Amino acid sequence: xxxxxxxxxxxxxxxxxTYFIFxxxxxxxxxxxxxxxxxxxxxxxxxxxxGPVLVAIGMLFVVLTGGIDLSVGSVMAIxxxxxxxxxxxxxxxxxxxxxxxxxxxxxxGTFTGMLVAYANFQGFVASLATxxxxxxxxxxxxxxxxxxxxxxxxxxxxxAKYFFPIIIITIMIVVLFALIQRYTAWGRTVIAIGSNSTxxxxxxxxxxxxxxxxxxxxxxxAALAGVFIAAxxxxxxxxxxxxxxxxxxxxxxxxxxxxxxxxxxxxxxVAGALVLAxxxxxxxxxxxxxxxxxxxxxxxxxxxxxxxxxxxxxxxxV
Amino acid sequence: MHEEYKIEMRDIAKHFGGVKALNxxxxxxxxxxxxxxxxxxGAGKSTLMKILSGAYQKDGGQIFVNGKEVKITSxxxxxxxxxxxxxxxxxxxxxxxVAENISIDNLANSGAFINWKWLKKIAxxxxxxxxxxxxxxxxRVGTLSIAYQQIVEICKCLTRxxxxxxxxxxxxxxTFTEIEKLFAIIRKLKSxxxxxxxxxxRIDEIxxxxxxxxxxxxxxxxxxxxxxxxxxxxxVSMMVGRKITQMFPERNAKIGKEILKVxxxxxxxxxxxxxxxxxxxxxxxxxxxxxxxxxETMRAIFxxxxxxxxxxxxxxxxxxFKHPSEAIKNGFGFLSEDRKVEGLLLEQSIxxxxxxxxxxxxxxxxxxxxxxxxxxxxKELLRSLNTKYSSTENNVNSLSGGNQQKIALSKWISAxxxxxxxxxxxxxxxxxxxxxxxKIMNNLAEQxxxxxxxxxxxxEISGMCDRVIVMRQGRISGELDKELITENSLIxxxxxx
Numbered sequence: 001x002x003x004x005x006x007x008x009x010x011x012x013x014x015x016x017x018t019y020f021i022f023x024x025x026x027x028x029x030x031x032x033x034x035x036x037x038x039x040x041x042x043x044x045x046x047x048x049x050x051g052p053v054l055v056a057i058g059m060l061f062v063v064l065t066g067g068i069d070l071s072v073g074s075v076m077a078i079x080x081x082x083x084x085x086x087x088x089x090x091x092x093x094x095x096x097x098x099x100x101x102x103x104x105x106x107x108x109g110t111f112t113g114m115l116v117a118y119a120n121f122q123g124f125v126a127s128l129a130t131x132x133x134x135x136x137x138x139x140x141x142x143x144x145x146x147x148x149x150x151x152x153x154x155x156x157x158x159x160a161k162y163f164f165p166i167i168i169i170t171i172m173i174v175v176l177f178a179l180i181q182r183y184t185a186w187g188r189t190v191i192a193i194g195s196n197s198t199x200x201x202x203x204x205x206x207x208x209x210x211x212x213x214x215x216x217x218x219x220x221x222a223a224l225a226g227v228f229i230a231a232x233x234x235x236x237x238x239x240x241x242x243x244x245x246x247x248x249x250x251x252x253x254x255x256x257x258x259x260x261x262x263x264x265x266x267x268x269x270v271a272g273a274l275v276l277a278x279x280x281x282x283x284x285x286x287x288x289x290x291x292x293x294x295x296x297x298x299x300x301x302x303x304x305x306x307x308x309x310x311x312x313x314x315x316x317x318v
Numbered sequence: 319m320h321e322e323y324k325i326e327m328r329d330i331a332k333h334f335g336g337v338k339a340l341n342x343x344x345x346x347x348x349x350x351x352x353x354x355x356x357x358x359x360g361a362g363k364s365t366l367m368k369i370l371s372g373a374y375q376k377d378g379g380q381i382f383v384n385g386k387e388v389k390i391t392s393x394x395x396x397x398x399x400x401x402x403x404x405x406x407x408x409x410x411x412x413x414x415x416v417a418e419n420i421s422i423d424n425l426a427n428s429g430a431f432i433n434w435k436w437l438k439k440i441a442x443x444x445x446x447x448x449x450x451x452x453x454x455x456x457x458r459v460g461t462l463s464i465a466y467q468q469i470v471e472i473c474k475c476l477t478r479x480x481x482x483x484x485x486x487x488x489x490x491x492x493t494f495t496e497i498e499k500l501f502a503i504i505r506k507l508k509s510x511x512x513x514x515x516x517x518x519x520r521i522d523e524i525x526x527x528x529x530x531x532x533x534x535x536x537x538x539x540x541x542x543x544x545x546x547x548x549x550x551x552x553x554v555s556m557m558v559g560r561k562i563t564q565m566f567p568e569r570n571a572k573i574g575k576e577i578l579k580v581x582x583x584x585x586x587x588x589x590x591x592x593x594x595x596x597x598x599x600x601x602x603x604x605x606x607x608x609x610x611x612x613x614e615t616m617r618a619i620f621x622x623x624x625x626x627x628x629x630x631x632x633x634x635x636x637x638x639f640k641h642p643s644e645a646i647k648n649g650f651g652f653l654s655e656d657r658k659v660e661g662l663l664l665e666q667s668i669x670x671x672x673x674x675x676x677x678x679x680x681x682x683x684x685x686x687x688x689x690x691x692x693x694x695x696x697k698e699l700l701r702s703l704n705t706k707y708s709s710t711e712n713n714v715n716s717l718s719g720g721n722q723q724k725i726a727l728s729k730w731i732s733a734x735x736x737x738x739x740x741x742x743x744x745x746x747x748x749x750x751x752x753x754x755x756x757k758i759m760n761n762l763a764e765q766x767x768x769x770x771x772x773x774x775x776x777x778e779i780s781g782m783c784d785r786v787i788v789m790r791q792g793r794i795s796g797e798l799d800k801e802l803i804t805e806n807s808l809i810x811x812x813x814x815x
């Protein structure tokens with residue numbers, strides 16, 4: 001009786017290890033710094049992470065198929081630049097400007113997805129190409145200088161009268177995609193393709209369409225993340241999102257996703273993104289210089305992944 | 319023990335889990351003889367050779383080389399004993415040159431750098447010896463024909479001074495003239511004192527080439543006989559000669575109208591002018607050797623591969639499925655032969671696998687899956703198939719082979735197919751699950767489903783089928799009605815005796 005109870009507890013710990021890592025880190029941060037657990041700091045984290053969380057979710061669906069999308073960071077820059085230039089130079093209201101930016105993100109994602117699904121590119125290679133294309137285009141759009149926007153336009157996304165729209169939007173998208181993954185045939189098919197795409201094709205499912213669609217989703221979410229960053233700084237810059245693709249991949253992996261495909265979870269990926277956020281935040285609060293920060297962050301990613309490998313091994317013996 | 323034998327394998331046993339793959343099998347090879355090893359698929363030929371080459375470890379028995387007992391625990395041991403195996407799939411690096419491949423384990427001739435001059439000298443000396451001086455040692459192996467690649471493999475064995483060479487179905491991929499050349503090489507090797515173990519399904523070749531024949535059956539040893547002392551018919555009955563017990567259900571399905579008619583189908587090299595038809599409630603067998611084009615024929619009809627020409631008439635209408643989804647929409651299912659590679663999502667739940675081809679049954683118009691309904695549906699379906707599992711949420715790879723196969727099968731039953739191809743439906747499945755799978759097939763037939771069963775097991779062809787078509791080298795070589803199906807006649811058509 002006791003033994004089975006112990007085993008069950010062990011299983012719960014293993015299955016939810018991402019959440020426990022997050023919780024432990026959260027408590028440790030609260031103890032390490034007085035300012036960490038303040039409304040102001042928590043709100044800042046939430047605002048800062050709205051974008052990266054969305055990018056990580058987009059990445060997750062690509063990773064679920066067994067692919068990878070390196071272009072999301074650059075597509076963020078496209079989202080930021082296009083929305084900013086439309087507002088400043090073409091007098092767009094910020095809402096249609098943002099919608100057009102999202103459409104551009106979808107075009108980039110779809111393009112990458114077409115290369116992967118129909119031209120048999122590897123995701124890594126296809127997205128490497130679109131990554132440079134998107135970044136270059138973002139610089140062309142902004143002419144290489146950040147586009148400063150007047151207050152009262154896109155910054156409304158950050159702070160409305162009583163609430164923070166980007167936080168609300170992010171939470172809604174997280175919930176939406178968690179439900180999509182679990183309850184829709186689309187979500188299930190994406191996972192199935194990552195497990196064994198031959199079997200899925202032979203079960204009469206047109207795998208290429210699904211493959212293309214995940215990249216399109218990643219593109220839209222990345223563009224939205226870029227818009228969020230533009231909103232927070234009231235500036236559209238072509239340097240937005242540099243290196244963000246790697247953080248997104250790290251978030252998926254910390255959240256227990258397998259880069260081979262077929263395994264991964266939306267909410268855990270969000271927790272993975274927040275783990276990275278907490279690490280960055282606490283080191284800032286403790287005034288750790290930025291270069292050592294990167295080194296520490298790298299080692300923490302290794303530790304988190306080791307824990308995943310360890311737990312998936314013990315999962316198999318159960 | 320006996321000095322006269324180059325290799326003696328005595329009472330070799332090998333288990334895989336609970337399955338006995340080899341049970342006290344013996345093989346004695348003299349110096350400089352060509353010894354044929356023969357038996358049906360699954361008789362244990364490959365397992366025995368893998369033990370000799372060090373790829374598998376034996377569980378019992380002894381191996382003697384030149385009369386001395388030896389231990390072979392790795393491929394290196396086998397190489398050191400000057401034993402070489404040429405597998406059906408060559409072990410060549412296609413992007414390296416002929417010369418590099420031939421001396422792949424000694425590229426630097428014991429120095430530090432690749433010694434090109436020496437490599438090319440070694441390569442051309444062996445190629446010349448075999449009479450293939452037209453192969454350029456500097457050319458990439460990937461650009462050579464299959465027959466020439468095989469020559470490179472043989473040269474590889476020669477550089478290692480192998481005096482025992484195992485050929486595993488070497489002619490399966492060769493044309494007639496290439497086979498003649500290969501035989502000349504094998505005879506030459508023999509005259510130089512090399513012992514040859516020759517595995518083949520082609521009876522004619524065995525009689526043309528070998529000195530002695532060892533027959534295996536179901537993992538057991540049957541006999542070793544001098545080739546000159548027996549006839550082809552005797553050899554075939556030695557290979558087969560097994561009783562059918564109560565393995566198979568009674569077949570009472572009523573055969574109805576025609577479901578599928580295929581006319582002069584061509585698709586790639588392995589499907590040439592194939593014509594046949596299937597009726598309601600009928601189990602049509604497809605027999606033949608591995609690689610005869612049976613799977614390829616069905617894949618083309620199913621829309622998994624391209625059709626070059628020909629007609630497919632399905633329920634009276636001409637169709638050409640361009641993607642498996644079109645076939646399934648029309649109720650045409652395909653249980654693929656390798657469930658792990660092509661059939662199942664091993665790391666996903668039983669539930670997800672069962673409804674993979676019929677998600678429309680458990681989802682609504684908004685694409686949302688009703689989990690509760692799905693669980694109930696899957697449980698009921700799997701109960702009707704007598705599947706053993708603890709929870710529908712468990713991964714498929716937690717199940718035994720037989721139950722995994724039932725999950726793969728349930729996918730097609732759930733899709734309400736009116737015509738299903740069963741490609742090697744009982745491969746890697748224990749006897750108990752086998753009879754259950756036969757029962758399921760029989761039930762489907764009684765419901766009017768047309769069934770095509772591809773099988774390399776002759777007992778199951780003769781036990782289950784109403785009619786059987788035999789394919790050989792991409793063409794239909796024979797068709798037999800139920801009363802005329804004998805294992806002898808199947809082998810004859812399959813091998814073109």
